[in-house]
Amino acid sequence: MSKFYQARMSRRESIKRLSAMTAVVMVGGVPVACDTAEPEASKAIGTPPAGHWPGIELKPITGPGYGTDPIVSAPTIPWPLTLNEAQKDQVAVLSDLICPADERGPSATAVGVPDVIDEWVSAPYSGQQRDREQIVNGLQWLNDEAQLRFESDFVALTEEQRTAILDDIAYRSQYEIGQFELPARFFSRLRRLVFGAYFSSPEGIRDIGYIGNVPIAGDYPGPTDEAMEHIRQVASNLGLPPITEYVNQQ
Amino acid sequence: MASFDGFEYEVLIVGSGAGGGMAAHVLTEAGVRVLLLEAGRDYDPGTETPMFQQNHEAPLRGSSTSEKNFGYFDATVDGGWQVPGEPYSEAPDSRFMWWRARMLGGRTNHWGRLVPRFTAADFKPYSTDGVGTDWPVDYEEIAPWYDKCEALIGVCGDNPGLDDTPSSSEGVLLPPPKPRVMELLLKSACESLGISAVPMRRAILTKPKDARQACFWATPCGRGCAIGAAFQTTTSVIPWARQTGNLKIVTNAMVKEVHLDDYGKVSGVTFVNRLNREDVRVDADHVILAASACETARLLLNSKSEAFPNGLANSSGQVGRNLTDSLGAGVSGYIPALRDRPKYNEDGHTGNHLYIPWWDREGQKNNELNFSRGYHFEVGARFSSPGMGIAGAVDGYGKQAKNDIRSNFGTNIGLSLRGEMLVSDDCYCEIDKETVDQWGIPVLKFHWKWSDQELNQVAHGLKWGRKIIEAMGGVVNNPDRTAEEAIEAGGQIIHEVGTTRMGHDPSTSVCDQWGQTWDVENLFIMDGGVFVSNPHKNCTITILTLAMRNATRLAEQINLSMER
Structure with a gap:
């Protein structure tokens, strides 16, 4: 498999020049307005450089999907994976920053989230291909930003340095900040994929407390006493009529 | 011959x-x-239905794609919004x-x-x-056939006796499943607004019938049902x-x-x-x-x-x-009071157990509404198997974000308007x-x-849907969405x-x-x-x-x- 993106050592310099000289950069062939302030790459945490976006254009994936009549009881994934080793490492680091292990469940990498993301961005469907463009560019943006701020690739940063960058792009309100709009949108997309893949894994299902998908003989048992007590309280707090169990009118 | x-x-x-x-x-x-x-x-649903498979067993966690529009495990074969080699314009x-x-x-x-x-x-x-x-037939003529058909295919539900819900004859229906807590809260909220939420009739066996088994309260019906x-x-x-x-x-x-x-x-x-x-x-x-x-x-x-x-x-x-x-439009929101609510198995028959029938024929008779005909709301509100969309609303990252998703599990409600358009x-x-x-x-x-008939009806539905969610103490998503923005495409409800x-x-x-x-x-x-x-x-x-x-x-x- 050929690499679709080759990281370049001189990237930091070219990024500095790009963001200094141009008012627009190309994103997937579409010009996007950027902050034109003079970039002052600073090593001080919290002083981000001016806007830049890699604008990597990817060759569309044209391979076959699973078709309109797959054998759903024995699924297979026909498309080749496309993330390179560096990108996979970076996705792994980001996945665990987004979804770390805690007292209630494992980390994203412990349940194989990066593999799901590779499968996702490599799929030949239009939605996934849009995500691929956003993810591949976002990963490169993080490396560029890390170079500009700390002269290092993202994965080699310290925890403090990584979060300094993520804190600038991890919130929807940051869509409004010109230079962070595209990186923040990338991060939202990545977060959605990471948590989606985590909570839909067997460990994630246990973590979130979904306890369905098991056959029950006889009538549907309905809410537990605890759940009924809780909903009665909620209704009462809202000033609603009391919760009553439905009486069959037949 | x-x-x-x-x-x-x-x-x-x-x-x-x-x-x-x-x-x-x-x-x-x-x-x-x-x-x-x-x-x-x-x-053959007996051998081909993916019963109990979870999202993680499917490509792309079962998400919708252009080849499986309703997700990987949906029963539809060689179809969906497009059939390969069989276009329409x-x-x-x-x-x-x-x-x-x-x-x-x-x-x-x-x-x-x-x-x-x-x-x-x-x-x-x-x-x-x-x-x-x-129509060249009337209800009296068709009612015995409804009875016969319901008894044959197997329908669960009941006879609440509203003017939008004709009753089946005694003994025809199978008992409906108990409502889930969100549906009970919805029912109470509807009551406060003077409208009713009642059991949805579904062609689901809640008791065994002929060679077919009763529902065992798991695995989405849209995949097909191996047990009939x-x-x-x-x-x-x-x-x-x-x-x-x-x-x-x-x-x-x-x-x-x-x-x-x-x-x-x-x-x-x-x-x-x-x-x-x-x-x-x-x-x-x-x-x-x-x-x-x-x-x-x-x-x-x-x-x-x-x-x-x-x-x-x-x-x-x-x-x-x-x-x-059918007209289609959705109103959704989330209910903060239900964060971290007690867990239990809410699969039920995987559809809505309660729904909101059309309630205002009187208003139409009195010319109080700017559209003819009614709609109903179907309800989606339960703990369901997590999929790729589960983190759509969360912000930030790390333990805080992870905890937000856990707390919000089962707090979302979706009301789907299904309305009558006029022949045109x-x-x-x-x-x-x-x-x-x-x-x-x-x-x-x-x-x-x-026509305006459809847009006026959807506008009415959006207003009422928001009222209902707000009565549940909920926060409405996209509260400013207009009828023109909310109305789904012709054919999209698949009731053509x-x-x-x-x-x-x-x-x-x-x-x-x-x-x-x-x-x-x-x-x-x-x-x-x-x-x-x-x-x-x-x-x-x-x-x-x-x-x-x-x-x-x-x-x-x-x-x-x-x-x-």
Whole structure:
């Protein structure tokens, strides 16, 4: 498999020049307005450089999907994976920053989230291909930003340095900040994929407390006493009529 | 008697979905021999349904793609919004989506199984509000057939006695499942607003019936149901018809033309064998079209003759006209008071246990509303198997974000409006003269335009949906969305009907109340095409009921003529 993106050592310099000289950069062939302030790459945490976006254009994936009549009881994934080793490492680091292990469940990498993301961005469907463009560019943006701020690739940063960058792009309100709009949108997309893949894994299902998908003989048992007590309280707090169990009118 | 491949038969049916499947069952039970042609492949829910598979067992965690529009595990085979090699077109400024399946049982393999009855007023729209056209049948006539059909297929629900919810006879319905807590809160909130939330009728067995098992309260119905608890023709009427020995099914048979003889009667059809692309001519004494409203209209329009230059059985010019779908729009929100609520198994029958029927016929009678006809709300609000969309609302990252997702699990509510649009001259399908499909068959072109009636109704629904969610202490998503933004595309609700409507008058309708075409006496239509209007109540139970009634009459006539 050929690499679709080759990281370049001189990237930091070219990024500095790009963001200094141009008012627009190309994103997937579409010009996007950027902050034109003079970039002052600073090593001080919290002083981000001016806007830049890699604008990597990817060759569309044209391979076959699973078709309109797959054998759903024995699924297979026909498309080749496309993330390179560096990108996979970076996705792994980001996945665990987004979804770390805690007292209630494992980390994203412990349940194989990066593999799901590779499968996702490599799929030949239009939605996934849009995500691929956003993810591949976002990963490169993080490396560029890390170079500009700390002269290092993202994965080699310290925890403090990584979060300094993520804190600038991890919130929807940051869509409004010109230079962070595209990186923040990338991060939202990545977060959605990471948590989606985590909570839909067997460990994630246990973590979130979904306890369905098991056959029950006889009538549907309905809410537990605890759940009924809780909903009665909620209704009462809202000033609603009391919760009553439905009486069959037949 | 006609014969095909050594099999003799009196009736040829095109399509194995709700109408065709039911007709095959009724006819073969009555001893009438039937040849059934299905465009799609053979399909066996017993072995092919992905029961219990979780999202992580599917590519892309089961997410929707252009090849599986309702997700990887949805039952639909070789279909969805597009069928490979079988396009359709839209007129300029028209937006219409057409869901098809290419499989035995058609769309009954994945439908919602929501089966509300039409009311007396629904059958007489013109007499009720002066708009549209009355059906040539009334509720009193159809009610016993609803009973019979519900008892046969198995329907759970009850009789709350509202003016939008006609009652079934005693003993017909199976008990509905208990509501979940969100539905109980919804019911209480509705009560505070003076409206009702009551059990949704669904074609789900909550008790065992014949060889079919009762629902075991797990695994989404849209995948199909290997145990037959969720009604689909492939686990019920089709196997029953096969057991009589009076049925032969030919799959991969895409019918392209219905032939007329010199005496003005139908003499048979030609289908394309999808496996080898060869045309096959089949004779028939009686033909029932049940290919779906639009596919049947397409077939008639493509069957031209000297007698019918504008399409078979189309002397009225009504074939393809009067196309309607249900109105669709969604209101959603989340209920902060339910964060971290107690966990329990909320799968139930995986559909909504309660719904909100239309509540304001009185207001319409008093001219207080700026639209005719009603809508209902279906409800989605439960702990369901987590998928890729679970983190759509969360912000930030790390432990805080992870905890937010956990706390918000099961706090979202979606209300889906399903409303009645009016029959309109602006909405119809015709043959696209520029395009043929991969079998060389001219395709359909759809024309579509919403009127103020539809937009006013959706605006009303958005207002009420928000009121209901707010009464639950909820935060409404997109609270400023307009009706124009919220209304879904024509066809998107997959309730398209009306293209070969029945009536009293041969000059304004295609068939009579029995589905017998006015123009050709041995040609019958038994799909949703015969609908005169499209009440907001999901159409399949009425398709099944009319097919049962009308096939019963046809069986009687055939048996009588055989005795002579």
